[in-house]
Amino acid sequence: MEPVYATLARRLRGEITSGTYEPGTFLPSEAALAGAQNVSRSTVRRALDELVAQGLVIAHNGRGHQVRRVARLVWRACEPEIGDGDGPAPSDSWSRSVRAQGFEPSETITAEIGYADEPIARWLDLPIGEAVAIRRRLRFVDGAPSSIADSYYPRTIVKGTEIEEPADVQPGVYAVFAKLGREWVRTRDRWTARPPTREETAVLAIPRGVAVAEIARRSFDREGVPVRLSLFVLPGDRHEVEYDHWEVIA
Amino acid sequence: MEPVYATLARRLRGEITSGTYEPGTFLPSEAALAGAQNVSRSTVRRALDELVAQGLVIAHNGRGHQVRRVARLVWRACEPEIGDGDGPAPSDSWSRSVRAQGFEPSETITAEIGYADEPIARWLDLPIGEAVAIRRRLRFVDGAPSSIADSYYPRTIVKGTEIEEPADVQPGVYAVFAKLGREWVRTRDRWTARPPTREETAVLAIPRGVAVAEIARRSFDREGVPVRLSLFVLPGDRHEVEYDHWEVIA
DNA sequence: GAGTGGTCTAGACCACGTC
DNA sequence: ACGTGGTCTAGACCACTCA
Numbered sequence: 001m002e003p004v005y006a007t008l009a010r011r012l013r014g015e016i017t018s019g020t021y022e023p024g025t026f027l028p029s030e031a032a033l034a035g036a037q038n039v040s041r042s043t044v045r046r047a048l049d050e051l052v053a054q055g056l057v058i059a060h061n062g063r064g065h066q067v068r069r070v071a072r073l074v075w076r077a078c079e080p081e082i083g084d085g086d087g088p089a090p091s092d093s094w095s096r097s098v099r100a101q102g103f104e105p106s107e108t109i110t111a112e113i114g115y116a117d118e119p120i121a122r123w124l125d126l127p128i129g130e131a132v133a134i135r136r137r138l139r140f141v142d143g144a145p146s147s148i149a150d151s152y153y154p155r156t157i158v159k160g161t162e163i164e165e166p167a168d169v170q171p172g173v174y175a176v177f178a179k180l181g182r183e184w185v186r187t188r189d190r191w192t193a194r195p196p197t198r199e200e201t202a203v204l205a206i207p208r209g210v211a212v213a214e215i216a217r218r219s220f221d222r223e224g225v226p227v228r229l230s231l232f233v234l235p236g237d238r239h240e241v242e243y244d245h246w247e248v249i250a
Numbered sequence: 251m252e253p254v255y256a257t258l259a260r261r262l263r264g265e266i267t268s269g270t271y272e273p274g275t276f277l278p279s280e281a282a283l284a285g286a287q288n289v290s291r292s293t294v295r296r297a298l299d300e301l302v303a304q305g306l307v308i309a310h311n312g313r314g315h316q317v318r319r320v321a322r323l324v325w326r327a328c329e330p331e332i333g334d335g336d337g338p339a340p341s342d343s344w345s346r347s348v349r350a351q352g353f354e355p356s357e358t359i360t361a362e363i364g365y366a367d368e369p370i371a372r373w374l375d376l377p378i379g380e381a382v383a384i385r386r387r388l389r390f391v392d393g394a395p396s397s398i399a400d401s402y403y404p405r406t407i408v409k410g411t412e413i414e415e416p417a418d419v420q421p422g423v424y425a426v427f428a429k430l431g432r433e434w435v436r437t438r439d440r441w442t443a444r445p446p447t448r449e450e451t452a453v454l455a456i457p458r459g460v461a462v463a464e465i466a467r468r469s470f471d472r473e474g475v476p477v478r479l480s481l482f483v484l485p486g487d488r489h490e491v492e493y494d495h496w497e498v499i500a
Numbered sequence: 501g502a503g504t505g506g507t508c509t510a511g512a513c514c515a516c517g518t519c
Numbered sequence: 520a521c522g523t524g525g526t527c528t529a530g531a532c533c534a535c536t537c538a
């Protein structure tokens with residue numbers, strides 16, 4: 001037999017999708033639901049946690065559980081970045097895409113010099129501890145934190161360039177690499193779904209139980225050497241990702 | 251201050267990654283941990299749930315929490331399927347990829363005729379209720395259920411072909427479409443991270459808290475008409491997905 | 501039968517938001 | 520001050536595994 005919390009979750013989900021609870025309104029409080037369904041508050045919470053994890057409601061401490069207006073952002077991850085700016089400039093492919101979907105994009109950029117730890121070193125094919133330039137982007141949609149996009153560049157390549165400055169790079173990071181003769185010609189994305197870290201939960205305001213998609217994107221120059229690593233963290237409750245590919249007719 | 255369960259989870263995570271608990275061995279029981287840490291069993295469970303969600307341990311009912319041997323399968327989602335078989339045949343790109351990583355692939359196929367519900371109809375650009383041929387695949391790795399790969403074909407196209415039979419299609423589904431002059435030339439993947447449904451949890455033996463990646467793959471013929479929809483469900487604790495793309499030099 | 505995890509209860513205290 | 524969700528406790532019963 002199905003557990004009680006699952007039944008309750010299913011019923012509430014039905015009432016939300018059928019419109020009994022409109023988007024923006026609040027569900028009855030946990031205590032009220034517990035009383036009405038004649039179950040304990042813990043059981044109600046377990047059901048509500050399920051809805052939160054599915055992105056159907058938002059839990060507001062001190063206020064209640066609010067039915068969410070579901071609006072997933074689609075990111076066309078295969079769009080070429082060549083010629084893009086790298087920041088809040090209108091030419092940025094991410095900003096353009098967000099704007100095209102009717103939202104207002106913005107981002108904060110910080111730059112620092114760091115040293116490659118294990119995963120970074122492995123992705124960039126560098127020795128552990130090698131110096132890397134790091135550009136951290138926190139992306140906002142309509143003012144709310146939306147995703148993380150951190151890039152790592154081997155310092156042997158980008159030392160002294162504007163990539164190490166915490167400002168928008170114009171006309172784009174790609175142009176800098178092209179001038180160095182190290183522009184990338186191939187990109188490889190590796191991604192998975194995982195629970196967020198504690199830090200990501202805090203920075204991106206990720207509700208409990210919601211998973212993130214992590215994309216590790218490596219860009220390779222003509223020699224096949226990785227010249228850039230970008231790590232994207234996209235909360236699953238507000239993001240979809242799209243890839244186009246054409247069949248290679250042999 | 252950090253909650254108690256988070257601290258406990260972090261400590262246990264450290265002991266696992268540092269080798270105090272070897273892969274394959276069992277953690278102390280919930281009751282033992284509760285006693286040793288002087289917290290309640292609920293708090294211990296919350297910490298353990300976190301490790302389960304991260305794929306670090308497996309909870310066995312009646313036995314205990316086992317430290318997991320982490321082995322993620324990488325799926326190169328952009329590999330062309332042209333010329334592939336469609337099933338357990340060695341030519342299948344998925345089987346080949348699994349075997350290349352040192353595991354033994356297998357799958358079960360069932361075929362049925364159904365009617366497009368809302369999401370299916372939208373993806374395939376069909377009216378709701380339109381007849382579709384469905385091929386459901388359950389994929390196994392080393393005998394354990396690993397992922398779901400269900401394909402939907404408009405019956406107006408595939409009626410009477412071997413695609414409607416619950417057997418391996420040789421030399422491949424693509425060949426059947428090519429014979430009909432409706433072979434696909436472009437594929438578009440849309441994916442997101444979400445919690446598994448109850449059914450997926452049961453079929454794929456997904457531990458609590460683990461998210462799945464769902465990929466909706468549409469294949470389009472020369473006219474740009476979607477001729478196939480494949481829905482992939484990949485549990486995040488055992489899958490990574492890889493995409494290659496080349497920059498389009500304008 | 502003893503020990504394990506899975507579910508559920510009843511109650512407590514706290515931080516937070518609103519009035 | 521009050522009601523909300525977030526955390527935690529102590530205890531219960533069940534299904535399951537293994538000796």
